[in-house]
Amino acid sequence: MAAMEEELKALLQDIESLKRSQSDAKSLHSVDERIVRIMNVTKFGTSRRSKVKDMSAEVADSNPYSRLMALQRMGIVENYERIQEFSVAIVGIGGVGSVAAEMLTRCGIGRLLLYDYDTVELANMNRLFFRPDQVGMTKTDAAVQTLSDINPDVALESYSLNITTVKGFEIFTESLRAKGSQKSGRSTGIDLVLSCVDNYEARMVVNQACNELGQTWMESGVSEDAVSGHIQLLVPGETACFACAPPLVVASGVDERTLKREGVCAASLPTTMGVVAGLLVQNALKYLLKFGQVSPYLGYNSLKDYFPTMEMRPNPQCSNLACFERQKEYIQTKPARDAAAKAKIEVEISAVREGPLHLDNEWNISVVDNSKMEISNGCSASDDALPEGLIHELPSAGKYPESLVVGEACPVVDDLEDLQRQLDALNAS
């Protein structure tokens, strides 16, 4: 850039000398040459990598997908290239949403829809992604500018609008509904919505749209003291919706709509937001590419490095009518699935009954040795032959404790027939 400024100053001098001797063809030629040089400098500054049609697994410095395609060779993902078929919508391009967008872009996602109404400010510079030279641009435009440079293979759509307005909501739901050209078998044109907004009202709007469309989405949030956050998977009808049990409002204990008062601002850290964005997109990749376990809810308390998980079932008394409809559909259209699940559980139970630990164990009490995990990861003899003094970094897969169920939305209904009766009663009334 400094080189360009020098060239331009010299160009001005050329013009000055042109003014003095207007018949000098040599000056004109030198001006021509200078402009070509400037255009080369400009090109260098905006040099973008060319589009790549197919993802190659070739190990070469010039291959932007080699480290991702290696996930197949490592046996983690069955078909990584499928990522090009997916469309993801990100609502809220702030501290979490912008980083989530960058991660998906670098992963080579097919299509990315970005929604935000805000502009970039210097006050946003304590979080990743936006640069000081983007101050004043809309967040969606600034994001498209950066992301299209990073990976031109991703189809980017920018929606600079407020989804909580009537008009904004209309455009929002229409853009979700619009069919992508690549895939069928979806109720909308996209595969997943990621909510990265910073207030209760916007979350309820995303919830409303996704309940109406039957659209699976993931919610994320960071506390206003900047040191904790969470992600959550929401499948309309199958899991709790945001109106069934809104976790962030409960956690903060304040009406978030009052947060943006004059002279008051929430704290934020690039670390917490980066971790939450990473956990969110990791969960999205697991969901889309079908590997690992998709977390229904994952909290992050950074002060204690504590990560609670839980599952939340839908509230049959949910005030959101669309949620109510999806719950009904879920029950009506999935009897086969439930029967299969029940049969599977019965097989497992009978297997347990066949081999009790102690024949005289009247209460079926089993002893869980909490020190077992210490031992299996510590220095005592274990099944895996390791040299003395060496330990496993992480316990092997079989040794993981089950995800800790720390809470459920209430009331919890275990009996689906009972839930059906309740729904029928509500419909009749």
Add this chain to the structure above:
Amino acid sequence: MAAMEEELKALLQDIESLKRSQSDAKSLHSVDERIVRIMNVTKFGTSRRSKVKDMSAEVADSNPYSRLMALQRMGIVENYERIQEFSVAIVGIGGVGSVAAEMLTRCGIGRLLLYDYDTVELANMNRLFFRPDQVGMTKTDAAVQTLSDINPDVALESYSLNITTVKGFEIFTESLRAKGSQKSGRSTGIDLVLSCVDNYEARMVVNQACNELGQTWMESGVSEDAVSGHIQLLVPGETACFACAPPLVVASGVDERTLKREGVCAASLPTTMGVVAGLLVQNALKYLLKFGQVSPYLGYNSLKDYFPTMEMRPNPQCSNLACFERQKEYIQTKPARDAAAKAKIEVEISAVREGPLHLDNEWNISVVDNSKMEISNGCSASDDALPEGLIHELPSAGKYPESLVVGEACPVVDDLEDLQRQLDALNAS
């Protein structure tokens, strides 16, 4: 940039028309005007924010530190401004190190020292931070280019060298030793070293340097299948050093030096690396700014969203002589601290003895109810009065389970006098 290219093309046309009618003063004037516009575009593209001398808590869109200073108002950090006094060295500016550097830069760290010998390649584009237009630059130069634009308040030092060479190691340790001008009371010129390298050899070199200098450091790593990682705090003499129990080599089960063979490459994901960088810098901020609990070890298994923690004590038979020396010093210089800790434990033990759960409990067995946490975070009645149907997002601080100790370097020596005898015996031999 597109605007500039258009301007330049128009400029070429102006020159063409100048060539046709060399006496047209109006054309010359239009060329002048066009050049001024181009210079404005150039300036806009390179606009950097001006330096800020003092961190202000003022809530204004133009204040890059308002959201960080809010950590004080929220009661999380006592004195956020102290961050300007700290110097942090980051070794390895790859998928984890570059993001760690960006986070610290955006947090307004005082001084950042960056070490790497590699250049940016397109194959790095599946991780955050580097841009395609930086391909071919050294990673340290590219990082300085990006980071100085983001926050000109940070003093950046770039070391493009290989720390595993004799010369590189010399410059590395010298740069760590060199006193910063801002602070005293440190054995080196920096407050913390973050190791973000991708191989065993480099980790052992950082370990050697930090053991020699008595320098506290944090280690980080991501598995070659891209789906797990860890961070670890290493305080020479006080915790296990990397040679006491090298976790990554054990976890992978292969010699990492063989990883960079022709045609073979490790997988990587921006998500896993972003999470590890976030956890690493969060731990660094907690350590530097004294808030929350600094984690001695934190693992991240993304397939199960499982985050094991553990503590590792130094190995008194550690093969690293400098570690051995630091262990000796730690014991010799800390008798007062150990006595205080012992007294504290005795008080706690006597408190437990005074009130046994069951007087007839011969074996001192106590019942730990694993369902307790489910209840306290679920929907049953709890101490905190919440409206029906609402749950806490995270358990309140008092309800956290203790960090799970899943392993210790062996052999573990609990008796410090015994350790001293062992050290004396080894010194005498």
